[in-house]
Amino acid sequence: MITRRLDVPTSHATEFVDITARLQDEVTAAGLLDGRLHLQSLHTTLGLTLNQGRTGGPTPLPLPACTVLVESGRLVLGRRQSVFAVELDGPRRRQLAMQLEGDFARPARADAGQPGLDLVELELTRQLLVDPSAVQAPMRRLVEAGGKRLRPLLAVLASRLGGEHDPLRAAVLAAALELIHDATLVHDDYVDEAATRRGRPTVAASEGAARAVAIGDYYFAKATRMIAELGNHDVTATIANAVEAICLSQMDDVRLRGSYPGDYAMYLRVVRGKTAALFSAACRAGAQLGGARPDVVERLTRFGDLLGIAFQMADDLLDYSASSGKPLGQDIRQRAVSLPLIYATEDATRGQRVHDLLDGPLDEEQVREVQELVVATGALDRVGEEARGLVSAALRELDEVELDGVRPELTDLARSAVDRIR
Amino acid sequence: MSVTIDGIEVHLAGLESVWQAGMHEVYAFYRARATPAVALAAAMVESAVSLQELGDRPPTPPHLLLGDLCLARSSRLLASTRDQRLQVGFARAVEHVAAAAAGGPPAPPLRTLLVAAIGGVGG
Numbered sequence: 001m002i003t004r005r006l007d008v009p010t011s012h013a014t015e016f017v018d019i020t021a022r023l024q025d026e027v028t029a030a031g032l033l034d035g036r037l038h039l040q041s042l043h044t045t046l047g048l049t050l051n052q053g054r055t056g057g058p059t060p061l062p063l064p065a066c067t068v069l070v071e072s073g074r075l076v077l078g079r080r081q082s083v084f085a086v087e088l089d090g091p092r093r094r095q096l097a098m099q100l101e102g103d104f105a106r107p108a109r110a111d112a113g114q115p116g117l118d119l120v121e122l123e124l125t126r127q128l129l130v131d132p133s134a135v136q137a138p139m140r141r142l143v144e145a146g147g148k149r150l151r152p153l154l155a156v157l158a159s160r161l162g163g164e165h166d167p168l169r170a171a172v173l174a175a176a177l178e179l180i181h182d183a184t185l186v187h188d189d190y191v192d193e194a195a196t197r198r199g200r201p202t203v204a205a206s207e208g209a210a211r212a213v214a215i216g217d218y219y220f221a222k223a224t225r226m227i228a229e230l231g232n233h234d235v236t237a238t239i240a241n242a243v244e245a246i247c248l249s250q251m252d253d254v255r256l257r258g259s260y261p262g263d264y265a266m267y268l269r270v271v272r273g274k275t276a277a278l279f280s281a282a283c284r285a286g287a288q289l290g291g292a293r294p295d296v297v298e299r300l301t302r303f304g305d306l307l308g309i310a311f312q313m314a315d316d317l318l319d320y321s322a323s324s325g326k327p328l329g330q331d332i333r334q335r336a337v338s339l340p341l342i343y344a345t346e347d348a349t350r351g352q353r354v355h356d357l358l359d360g361p362l363d364e365e366q367v368r369e370v371q372e373l374v375v376a377t378g379a380l381d382r383v384g385e386e387a388r389g390l391v392s393a394a395l396r397e398l399d400e401v402e403l404d405g406v407r408p409e410l411t412d413l414a415r416s417a418v419d420r421i422r
Numbered sequence: 423m424s425v426t427i428d429g430i431e432v433h434l435a436g437l438e439s440v441w442q443a444g445m446h447e448v449y450a451f452y453r454a455r456a457t458p459a460v461a462l463a464a465a466m467v468e469s470a471v472s473l474q475e476l477g478d479r480p481p482t483p484p485h486l487l488l489g490d491l492c493l494a495r496s497s498r499l500l501a502s503t504r505d506q507r508l509q510v511g512f513a514r515a516v517e518h519v520a521a522a523a524a525g526g527p528p529a530p531p532l533r534t535l536l537v538a539a540i541g542g543v544g545g
Contacts, residue, residue: 244491
């Protein structure tokens with residue numbers, strides 16, 4: 001199931017807003033082939049109706065919720081039928097909750113078409129197949145829900161930079177990296193009390209917290225074993241160091257939530273561990289596995305570090321994007337260490353209000369006000385620029401390195417890490 | 423068991439409270455069977471499972487994160503031994519116990535699995 005929020009601004013006191021095309025866009029973007037689209041108004045004076053437009057016959061009474069069937073990727077509507085949001089007390093900024101359920105096309109990823117990634121997908125499938133069903137089924141749902149596979153792809157590309165390149169061994173490393181990443185997500189979602197991940201219920205939400213903890217541990221251990229079985233001690237050490245950095249950073253992140261908003265140095269420290277450590281380790285371990293020269297290993301390590309920080313900055317921006325598929329305003333509700341919030345509080349005119357709001361309990365209206373204030377300060381543009389600058393710096397690390405033909409792929413991948421904020 | 427005797431205190435940063443709460447006793451058990459690094463790695467795995475209350479109720483978030491750190495540091499200690507057999511054995515032990523806790527097939531006690539993984543590694 002995929003969960004979204006749909007912003008519906010209205011411009012009159014009473015108004016019919018045709019949202020049919022937007023709903024179809026959502027269905028297409030989600031890859032829903034056959035199933036149902038559920039809509040629910042989040043306001044007492046905003047209704048929903050299926051009718052034939054203003055010139056059609058009698059208008060049905062607006063209801064707080066409606067469901068539209070989807071077949072072959074299209075909304076099932078009569079020739080003249082449309083879906084309307086009905087404003088009864090506008091004009092206002094309105095929001096609809098939307099859920100898409102049914103059969104989805106396999107989601108496209110940043111790595112689509114990358115040679116080597118098919119092997120990684122096969123390896124992931126193979127590894128999951130042999131696991132006990134109690135742990136396999138929830139993890140398979142998470143793995144199959146998508147994800148960008150950036151870490152596996154970095155490892156696969158880096159593994160080509162030496163004389164010992166072996167696609168099968170690279171696929172094992174890459175699959176293990178994805179399982180480590182997913183295992184950390186399972187635990188993070190429990191700590192963060194998140195309800196959804198990649199548009200679906202989190203493992204903790206669907207399986208219960210106690211099982212989620214065990215499932216995360218299982219896949220952390222399994223990934224560790226997969227890497228150990230590769231028999232490359234440098235790779236084993238690289239990944240072990242990264243996982244420890246992630247754990248320390250996660251503890252830091254949770255501890256710092258009480259000391260909002262933090263500063264840039266604090267942000268970098270958390271992000272380096274929380275996100276960049278595994279990006280960097282993926283590059284380093286891939287290069288080590290492929291037998292790359294030490295100077296290439298070091299360059300790739302720095303490339304991964306910078307790219308990981310840029311990726312996290314771009315991820316912070318998704319907290320303000322309704323089309324991201326992530327719950328809006330989650331960082332604000334959690335008072336997480338987030339660069340847009342840090343920059344917003346530096347604004348001379350609006351910063352204090354952001355501070356004041358975040359000092360107290362936040363209702364949804366106030367979360368929205370913080371979002372609007374952050375946008376108004378220009379903090380999002382500033383973070384976006386910084387993320388793009390870091391990607392450029394990351395690519396400069398590779399300027400002097402002989403990349404054996406993978407430069408275009410690494411460049412595309414690096415740019416794709418921040419492209420989602422454009 | 424004094425952490426300074428074996429030179430392991432450097433590996434306990436952030437886990438001092440866990441050490442005091444009982445990890446030192448577990449370490450003493452394994453130290454009789456293994457090198458300081460391996461014994462500490464085993465003690466950390468046991469502490470992680472205990473902190474996270476695997477197979478029981480959900481842990482508090484701080485305990486979950488401390489447990490994760492124990493597992494991660496245990497892996498790093500094992501990586502430093504450059505002993506693949508140990509690394510695989512420890513990982514399999516956690517896999518067995520975690521799968522059982524998630525509702526999978528029952529597993530032997532963790533200590534039995536870890537002692538078997540340590541096997542002939544002497545102290």
